[in-house]
Amino acid sequence: MKTIIAFAGSNSKTSINKELAKYAASLVDGVEVNVLDLNDFELPLYGMDHELSHGIPENAQIFLDLIKSTDGIVLSLAEHNGTYATVFKNLFDWMSRIDGKLWSDKPMLLMATSPGARGGSTGLEIAKGRFGYMGGNIVGSFNLPSFGDNFSDGKIINEELNKELLEEVKQLEESL
Secondary structure, eight states: OEEEEEEEEOOOTTOHHHHHHHHHHHTSTTEEEEEOOGGGSOOOOOOHHHHHHHOSOHHHHHHHHHHHHOSEEEEEEOEETTEEOHHHHHHHHHHHHHOTTTTTTOEEEEEEEOSSTTTTHHHHHHHHHHHGGGTOEEEEEEEEOSHHHHEETTEEOOHHHHHHHHHHHHHHHHHO
16 A cells, blocks of 8 residues: 655644645545654754764654655645744755755645635745755645635535645645
């Protein structure tokens, strides 16, 4: 059976992006889903001096190994000040020191959500522009605006937005 990993680019214990990632992953047929939490992969703040003094942290290698061993990725990015969250950027930076093509060409459904009407779209667009240079194979993308109005009881309640997500999930399924 194929496997996918699902996670949020957030370390919030009540992450709405993790809820979206879990929901989207549950829609992928015929796969085993491994939901990851960035809180389980604590890392020091990336810096060249730290790397030279201490090397690459084990958690960066563990997370990268999870990416390399999966068949697909569902990632929903939290947006902080118009870009992805620091905790995600830090993990991304550490992994890129191990392998510049860290996404390993794994099919990826890339998403974002926020409480606001733009739904994390700025950070999502930045990631879509950047990940391809890092081995990203983005086969689908989805932005959920106004999370509190459109998501309830573990699912998207707006039929039109849910239909859009299902189309993107289908792209991931066909790429696995």
